[in-house]
Amino acid sequence: MNYFDLPKIDLHCHLDGSVRPQTIIELAHQQNLPLPSEDISEIKTLMVAPETCQNLDEYLMRFELPLSVMQTEEGLERISFEVFEDAAKENVKYLEVRFGPMLHLQNGLTFDQIIGSVVKGMKRAEEQYDIHGNYILSILRTMPKDRINEVIDAGAKYLNNGVVAFDLAGSEVSGFCHEFIPYAQYAIEKGYRVTIHAGEQGDGQNVHDAVSLLGAERVGHGIHIKGHPEAYELVKSESVALETCPSSNIQTKAVDNLSSHPIKSFHKDGVLITINTDNRTVSNTTMTDEVRKVVDEFDLTREDYFAIYKVSVEHSFAADAVKQHLMQYAE
Ligand SMILES: O=c1[nH]cnc2c1ncn2[C@@H]1O[C@H](CO)[C@@H](O)[C@H]1O
């Protein structure tokens, strides 16, 4: 299979984890910000998480440098354009990018300016390339909750016009869902779709909670439903799609290595799985690489690949017309 040429869909990609190292250098110069180094390979080393991370928390430390240049409208617009451009150039036909608006307040931008800028960058790329996209607003589980509804309100203006869903991200502790029930409810009332990071560092019960308490239609990672029969059955019976991100899962120690990733056993058993990047820079990857790794490691056929592609289309938060367009690429 020619993995580069295959049509691909990425439903789980973080904006701040997918910034080009060269862009960090250029934006830091423009914004008069100090850089730890002027050398692109050193900047890249600082951004890519090693395979030897102890856990998710160590992986999450790699976002500080990119976030420092993502505090202006120009920076956000450019980085958004570039992630869609990079994806389009490797035949990603549809991309849902997520980011945490609360992480971009350091220079006094409003939530409307923050969300408006990334949507603008995405639309500029959609005009130029054969790619469609949407944004997912992530709330960081470790941050104060007092401004969550403000983020939801600000994003509502862009709903179905660039923004589609609500997510919870960041460090994962057991039982986190309980504290977020009113916020997920508020987002659903406003018209947001819901996907939640769960079962990555935390247990299968978190996945069960994300679906049953927060209304998650998709789950970020969800690996640890393995070993939790109730969560496993719920994910299957509710047709919840798992957004698996193989390279990231190895770095964060969610799995020991690729061969022990449950992606194939899930797929064979009818659990809906999708293949995604998580963070193009922090995980030093592309959709081409992620698809190659999975197909090679687990001996998937072209038919298997397109079955997964179709799951991604069906469970994307795209408009029906876009889904129909994406289905035309399927074999
Ligand atoms: O794999 C992940 N699991 C949980 N949180 C993550 C992951 N990758 C990135 N982020 C978090 O999401 C924020 C917004 O994009 C990032 O700043 C990072 O803290």
Ligand SMILES: [Zn+2]
């Ligand atoms: Zn993620």
